[in-house]
Amino acid sequence: MYGIIEGISINEYIATWNNIIANCSYDNTYKMAWAKALVELCVLNTDLKDKSINQYNSKETITFTFEEIAELYLKYYWNQTIYFDLVQGSNLTKLPVIIQHVKKLINEYKLIAGNNPKKYEKIDFKALGLEKSYKNTIKKISNVLPENVAWRFKKLNKNTYEIYELNREKRTVSFKLEDSMILNKYSDLMFQIINYRWTQMLEGFNLSPRISSKVKVSDQSEIKRNSLNKFKKFLDCEFEDENRYCFYSNEELSDGLTSIDHVIPWSFMYSDDIWNLVYCNRCINSSKSNKTPAENTIEKLEDRNILLLKKLENSIYSTSKITKELNLAIKKDYVRKFWIASKG
Structure with missing residues (x-):
C-alpha cells in the first residue's frame, strides 16, 4: 500500500510516520527531536549503506541506545537554544526537563568560553574541562526519554503503531532492518516533514520572527552572521x-x-x-x-x-x-x- 505526500509516492511505513508526526498531540517539542534523532541514526549507520533493500534477512534488526538518541537531542536543542533561545514547550513558567539540562550545560560553557555562541558540533567539551558535565547531561537526557516520549510517540488516537520496538530494561530502540533502510532511503523527505512540524510547534510557543529559518539554519554546519x-x-x-x-x-x-x-x-x-x-x-x-x-x-x-x-x-x-x-x-x-x- 502506498501513500502520497506532496506528490511523492511512498510506502506505508513512511506514510505511518508522516501521520504520527502530522497529528500527534504535544505540549513540547520532544516528539520531533525523537523522530529526527531516530532518522538521523539510521542515516549515520554505515551498515545500512552497504545493503540493498532486497539484501536483508527479515529477522534482522538494528538497535540504538537511549544514550545515542540523547546525544542528538543535546545537539538539536543546543543549536536552537544557544543561537536563538527558542522556547520548546507550552509551560512558560517551567521549562521542559531536557531543556533545563541543556541550558545548564550552555551556561557552564559560557562561563568558560564567553557569550559568543558556537555550534555543538564544533565544541571540544574535553578541552574546555566540561567532559564530565557533558556526559552527565547526556545521561540525564537519556533518563527522561523512557518516561514519556519513547512510548508516547507510537500512540495516536488511541492506536499504537509498532514502528519500532522499545526495551526499557536495556534502554534501547530496535527497528526491523527493512524499516531502518526505508527511513534511510527517505531521510531527506523525513527531515523536511519533521522540521516543518517542529516549526509549527515552535510558532505556537514563540513570538519571535523567522522560526522556519532558525530551525533550518540550526541544521547547517555553520550559522553565519552577515557583515553590517x-x-x-x-x-x-x-x-x-x-x-x-x-x-x-x-x-x-x-x-x-x-x-x-x-x-x-x-x-x-x-x-x-x-x-x-x-x-x-x-x-x-x-x-x-x-x-x-x-x-x-x-x-x-x-x-x-x-x-x-x-x-x-x-x-x-x-x-x-x-x-x-x-x-x-x-x-x-x-x-x-x-x-x-x-x-x-
Whole structure:
C-alpha cells in the first residue's frame, strides 16, 4: 500500500510516520527531536549503506541506545537554544526537563568560553574541562526519554503503531532492518516533514520572527552572521560632524572601538534592519549579550529612527531601499512591536 505526500509516492511505513508526526498531540517539542534523532541514526549507520533493500534477512534488526538518541537531542536543542533561545514547550513558567539540562550545560560553557555562541558540533567539551558535565547531561537526557516520549510517540488516537520496538530494561530502540533502510532511503523527505512540524510547534510557543529559518539554519554546519558594513553609510547620516557616537553612552567612538549593534537582539530577530541597528562601543556590545533592552532604550531608538529618516530623506540616499524600509518601520511601529514580542 502506498501513500502520497506532496506528490511523492511512498510506502506505508513512511506514510505511518508522516501521520504520527502530522497529528500527534504535544505540549513540547520532544516528539520531533525523537523522530529526527531516530532518522538521523539510521542515516549515520554505515551498515545500512552497504545493503540493498532486497539484501536483508527479515529477522534482522538494528538497535540504538537511549544514550545515542540523547546525544542528538543535546545537539538539536543546543543549536536552537544557544543561537536563538527558542522556547520548546507550552509551560512558560517551567521549562521542559531536557531543556533545563541543556541550558545548564550552555551556561557552564559560557562561563568558560564567553557569550559568543558556537555550534555543538564544533565544541571540544574535553578541552574546555566540561567532559564530565557533558556526559552527565547526556545521561540525564537519556533518563527522561523512557518516561514519556519513547512510548508516547507510537500512540495516536488511541492506536499504537509498532514502528519500532522499545526495551526499557536495556534502554534501547530496535527497528526491523527493512524499516531502518526505508527511513534511510527517505531521510531527506523525513527531515523536511519533521522540521516543518517542529516549526509549527515552535510558532505556537514563540513570538519571535523567522522560526522556519532558525530551525533550518540550526541544521547547517555553520550559522553565519552577515557583515553590517553596508549599513555604515546610512548610519553615518545621523551625525553632522563626521564623527560617530555610541548610541548607549553618547561618547565619541574611535575606529578601533566602533561596532554596530542590534538593539533588539539578533538572536530574536535573526535579521539585519536599519531601524534596529546603532553604533556603539565595542566593549558595550560585548557585554550586552542577548538581553532584552529596557523601555527607555526603545524610546531612544524610536527617536533616533525619526531623526535618521529625516537625515536620509535629505541625502543622496533619499530614494534608497534602506530609507524606504526605515520609513515603513516607523509607520508600522516595528521597534515597539518587536520589542514587546521579544519580552515573551
